[in-house]
Amino acid sequence: MTKTAYFDCLSGISGDMTLAALIDLGASVERxxxxxxxxxxxxxxITAEDVKKCGFRSKYVRIEHPPEKAHRHLHHIHDMIEGSAEIEPAAKDLAKRIFGHVAEAEAKVHGTTLRKVHFHEVGAIDSIADIVGVAIATTELGITSAMASAIPTGTGQITIDHGTVSIPAPATAEILRGVPIATCDIKRELTTPTGAAIIKELCSRFGPVPSMTIDAIGYGAGTMDLENQPNLLRILVGQTSAGQVSGNAATGTADSIEHDHVVVLETNLDDTTGEQIANCSNRLLKAGALDVTQTACTMKKGRSGILLSVIAAPDRLASMEELIFRHTSAIGVRRRLVERDILPRREISVETPLGRVAAKAVRLPGGDERIKVESDDAFRLSEETGTTYQEIRRMAEQSFFGG
Incomplete structure (x- = not known):
């Protein structure tokens, strides 16, 4: 069994809400x-007190310190973390990875480098305390994996050091690339860059509450009061079966089954030629589609057609749709975000008695491996040597496993 945290982000997530919820779960304020x-x-x-949000009890954390005007760089924050003799190595590494997500987003948004980017709000002492405090609390509670609901960011505009921007703020939006965002019409900033970075690092999977035995629940309150819902972050901690939720929240290591999200795009075609569909499929694959399939189907009025299905990373959705509309007769595309379980794999080159052949080595649950020979490479070697594809594959497997 695995100790798993589920982040129920009904009202978004921020650093102080996360720290408060973890303290409510039992993390030591004094430590x-x-x-x-x-x-x-x-x-x-740091002080932690019970408050009520829309009638629900929760923990609210207050961080106090002398005023300052420092704008820190990433290496300054790393030096502060590494300079502590009290923080465990696992918590130090986790905190630095969380800050890394913020730094990468800020560098991209402002067109600079990780070395040169300087933090504004996230470089302030209270934000540093939130991130490092979350890392310390996560490690102390022994949370080894985590997942979350889709993340509402709020809507409207806020004013930051660089002026007025739309919600989600540029850095927040960049950090949340690849993370499911929930529709929300509340005109407030519900998810901050700090909260986004925490979710990005800790959570390997997003969706409804997993099958788990709940041991404890923590409630962390935000500063704002919302009109129609409690401004709370709820964290459920419990036991899940091995492999249900992957990734180690404290160390960042992966279990035998990895999880991610992909988009699936589908359209039915009954007036596009086979040549056009083949051409579009090739263009989709060249543009980064993970898979493209064609399935024969019967459409309305009994016409024969093709169901064109595309699997792609979420950040490629727009480019995939554009290619489908441009190179087929499609006038509509269905799309959905789905979870995907994948086995870890690595690219290898296997030496056979007839020459080298490219392959993928796949790690199975439990640690065993299998290989999949790259067909194009195997067919090339088959033609060069006058043997069969099946023989090339057999030789590669025998060589890889030392048979």
Whole structure:
């Protein structure tokens, strides 16, 4: 069994909400405060109190420290973390990975490098305390995997150091690439860059609550009061079966089955030629589609047709749709975000008695491996040597497994 945290982000997520929920789950305020003070912040203090949001009890965290105007770079924050003798190595690594997501997003948004990017709000002491505190609490609670609901970001506009921007803020939107976002018409910023980075690093899977035995529930309150719903982050912690949720929240290591999200696009075609569909399929694959399939189907009025299905990474959805509309007669495309379980794999080159052949080595649950010879490479070697594809494949497997 695996100790798993499920982040129920009904009202978004921020650093202070996450830290409060983890403290509500039992993480030690005193330990977190002492660890943060050891980072060169001797006057920092943390208090946690019970509050009510729309009638629901929750924990609210207040971080106090002397005022400052520092805009820190990533290496400054790394030095602060590494300079602490109180923080465990696993928590240090987790905190640095969370900050890494923010730094990469800020660098891309502002067109600079990781070395040169400087943090604004996220470089302030309270944000540093939130991220490092979350890393310390996650490690202390022994959470080894995590998943979350789709993330509502809110809507409208906010004012940051760079002026007025739309919600989600540019850095938040960049961090959440590949993460499912939930529709929300609340005109407030519900998800902050800090909260987005925490979710991005901790959670390997998104969707409804998994099959789990709940051991504890923590409620973390945000600062705002919302009119029609409690401004809370709920974290459920419990036991899940091995392989249900992958990834180690504290160390970032992966279990034998990996999880991600892909988009599936489908359209029915009954007035597009086979040559056009083949051409479109090739264009989709060259543009980065993970898979393209054609399935014969019967459409309305009894006409024969083709169901064109495309699997792609979420950030390629727009380019995939454009290719379908441009190179087929489609006038509509269905699309949906789905979860995908995949086995870890690596590209290899196997030496056979007839020459080298490319393949993929796939790791199965339990640690065993199997290989899949790349067909194009095997057919090439088959033609060059006058043997069969099946023989090339047999030789490659025998060579790989040492038979």
């Amino acid at each position: 977190i405060e002492a660890s943060l003070r050891s980072m060169g912040l001797p006057k920092l203090s």
